[in-house]
Amino acid sequence: MADQAVLRLENVRKVYSAGEIEFEALHGVSLDIGQGEYVAVAGPSGSGKSTLMNILGCLDVATEGRYEIAGQDVGQMDESELAELRCRQIGFVFQQFNLLPSMSAWRNVELPLSYAGVAPAQRRRRAIDALESVGLGDKIDNRPGQLSGGQQQRVAIARALVSEPTLLLADEPTGNLDTASAKEILGIFDQVHRAGRTIVLITHDWDVARRAGRSIEVRDGTILEGGGRA
Numbered sequence: 001m002a003d004q005a006v007l008r009l010e011n012v013r014k015v016y017s018a019g020e021i022e023f024e025a026l027h028g029v030s031l032d033i034g035q036g037e038y039v040a041v042a043g044p045s046g047s048g049k050s051t052l053m054n055i056l057g058c059l060d061v062a063t064e065g066r067y068e069i070a071g072q073d074v075g076q077m078d079e080s081e082l083a084e085l086r087c088r089q090i091g092f093v094f095q096q097f098n099l100l101p102s103m104s105a106w107r108n109v110e111l112p113l114s115y116a117g118v119a120p121a122q123r124r125r126r127a128i129d130a131l132e133s134v135g136l137g138d139k140i141d142n143r144p145g146q147l148s149g150g151q152q153q154r155v156a157i158a159r160a161l162v163s164e165p166t167l168l169l170a171d172e173p174t175g176n177l178d179t180a181s182a183k184e185i186l187g188i189f190d191q192v193h194r195a196g197r198t199i200v201l202i203t204h205d206w207d208v209a210r211r212a213g214r215s216i217e218v219r220d221g222t223i224l225e226g227g228g229r230a
Contacts, residue, residue, distance in 0.1 A: 005032040108159055167200065
């Protein structure tokens with residue numbers, strides 16, 4: 001692991017409440033992820049890995065404990081600051097590609113740059129560069145409906161990378177793909193990792209988790225390093 005931790009969780013608890021009923025999804029989790037690491041977080045449904053992903057992606061906040069991303073204490077941020085952090089420092093790739101069907105590939109990819117206030121000409125250039133980096137330089141004007149599932153996921157990866165985030169967070173990125181397309185997508189993650197990007201990949205599939213440089217298992221709201229599987 002690199003010396004500098006990009007992500008650091010210290011004794012993080014997450015409790016959900018519904019009236020008088022409380023459910024503790026994470027039990028005092030601590031975790032460091034270093035600059036340039038490729039980490040898989042694996043576990044079955046209900047294990048707490050989705051809750052962990054939401055906290056890592058600043059989509060939710062811990063009930064107790066401390067979470068830092070790039071040295072910033074997430075727990076001290078308000079909603080607008082969290083939105084700014086997500087926009088500038090985290091690239092998201094989801095199982096559902098979440099592409100806008102009416103927009104071309106390059107316009108889907110440029111959206112994070114538009115939210116960040118980047119000039120139009122620069123947005124287009126960077127979007128096309130990102131699409132070329134995932135092997136879709138010849139599909140920049142295609143809409144999602146004109147692309148295969150694997151190609152749509154590559155567009156989603158290009159969109160996640162176009163803002164040059166500190167962290168690439170992928171939630172079940174191969175879950176909707178056939179075996180061949182899933183292999184291609186995992187190959188792209190390998191390339192992104194070799195280029196020095198920090199990746200956290202959430203999965204229930206240990207075959208996918210083994211592609212990462214390091215794996216952790218989430219079970220009953222706790223973390224088991226390696227999980228005895230990878």
